[in-house]
Amino acid sequence: MPLIELVNVTKRYGNVTAIKNLSLKMNDGEYICVLGPTGSGKTTLLKLIAGIVKPDSGEIYIDGRLVNDVPPQERNVAYVPQYYALFPHMSVIDNVAFGPLSRGFSREEAYKVSMQMLEMTKLAWRANSFPHELSGGMQQRLALARGLASGAKILLLDEPLGALDARLRVELRYKLRGIAKKNKLTTIHVTHDQEEAMVVADRIVVLRNGEIQQEGPPSQVYNEPKSIFVAHFVGGANFLEGFVAEVDQYGSWIQLRNGFLLRVNDVNRVVGERIVVMVREEKVEVIKGARRREEINLFPGAVSEVSFLGDFVSYSITLDNGDKVSSRMPSVFGLKRFGIGERVYVRLKPENLRVYPYPPQGLYKELEVI
Ligand SMILES: Nc1ncnc2c1ncn2[C@@H]1O[C@H](COP(=O)(O)OP(=O)(O)OP(=O)(O)O)[C@@H](O)[C@H]1O
Ligand SMILES: [Mg+2]
Missing domain, CATH: 2.40.50.100 (RNA polymerase II/Efflux pump adaptor protein, barrel-sandwich hybrid domain)
Structure with a gap:
């Protein structure tokens, strides 16, 4: 049984159809990258799975359970938004520890896990700073650390490395995949960067105007693009x-x-x-x-x-x-x-x-x- 399943899902905002009759299955432990041009529905897709927006029609299942009417906090998903929402009045470490603490971890455990995630994202040295004291790229790494520490089985990442410089981006993408695989997380990683998708994904999903153009392993999408659009979007x-x-x-x-x-x-x-x-x-x-x-x-x-x-x-x-x-x-x-x-x-x-x-x-x- 797939862990996440979307069946004929449509989402409209007024007269814009952001997601059109989309069906997709994600297996337990799979790392999926969603690629697509701006406005193609990538963020909307994550929000539908996270429960932040509701489909106009179609069904969303998580672990076999219909979740259309299940609120976000009961879906066991960590959603790291494109424009990261941090708690401004909490220090870096408290931001990260919030998830594990609210899941019932002891203080000691929660802070240990949080420190590990901060080390991974190279922010341990700023553990006592506040979000507004961090650079844009640091805030993004903090949002990522918080998502990773939350303990959720499903990780939804919206352009998680977008604000980072090229070198850190490359370094973190391997670590991200490593952590997801080690903790058996099911990950959906949205990116504009086709090279990033090629490197980290088990499967790539190419979106255009709210519809899936092609999905498959990176080598297949790259070497056997089904359309001019996919060929153009994925590689030179x-x-x-x-x-x-x-x-x-x-x-x-x-x-x-x-x-x-x-x-x-x-x-x-x-x-x-x-x-x-x-x-x-x-x-x-x-x-x-x-x-x-x-x-x-x-x-x-x-x-x-x-x-x-x-x-x-x-x-x-x-x-x-x-x-x-x-x-x-x-x-x-x-x-x-x-x-x-x-x-x-x-x-x-x-x-x-x-x-x-x-x-x-x-x-x-x-x-x-x-
Ligand atoms: N809250 C909203 N109200 C109205 N229209 C919206 C809203 N959110 C998204 N849309 C529209 O839905 C479509 C898909 O938007 P979405 O944010 O999912 O795209 P995206 O693929 O994430 O784009 P980007 O790469 O720029 O982040 C766009 O046409 C967008 O204008
Ligand atoms: Mg987006």
Whole structure:
């Protein structure tokens, strides 16, 4: 039996439908990341599970019990809101100890657990400060420590690392997952950051306009995005527009702009169909000279932008047919770098290409929603 189950849940605010007929099951001990653009319903989803807002229709079950009318404090959930609500008149340690104390822990136990959580979030040295004396990132860590110490079995985290600097963010995300797994918590972690989701989640749920676009293990969502939206939202992606020129037993030929022909492995297309081909940035190979000119999917072009990203170099290539593609390559020492204006070839392996029907409202509109 799943620990949390939503069945056809809808939540409206006036004429805005924040969650649309959404169904989702979460298993005991699972770590789920919810990804989605701003306004897609992420916070509303957490509030529905926490009991802060009630569904207009549908059912929410926790541990097999229908909780639609159960108040938040009786749901055994710790909700750490996006904009953290701390007790302003209580010290840092008292803020954290509040949960364990109200659950009947002895003072000694409650403060021991609270100190551990403060150590984890690197706030132990500020145990006696008050929330208003902390920086924004510290307040966020305090809210997180309080959620973790509460003893609830279900942890609902709304952008828990959003206010932290990049280094601490990376460090804390591993610790967060570690604590959740060690204490067998079921966690829903909302984030804007697709890399964070990839690293910590057992399963990723991608939301758009209150609906689930795709859910699955990180590698599946990344490598097999079901739609242009998911491909664009989860990782760097290039999109090439074209028409299906020929379909055979093993794949199809796609006519790109100005006569360029691209081979894809997709056999489920129809000749004449307008499509979009997606390729991840790290799957775009940029090479200097073409060894075998007869090779397929090798397109000439020129480097139009170069960005050094530390561990990666990003190139923007304008192909001779006018299409632009971005490539991300590891900046390994000794690897040949290309300069702006340099003539190069771009190689796109058929196994790295995914084909989608052309979106009814146009590709630009589809990408703009984000
Ligand atoms: N209390 C409210 N009253 C009216 N509309 C609301 C309310 N709360 C949320 N909404 C609307 O519901 C939709 C979903 O909002 P929600 O806060 O769940 O999005 P989100 O995915 O958490 O966005 P963000 O990434 O910006 O935090 C939005 O269109 C928002 O304007
Ligand atoms: Mg939100």
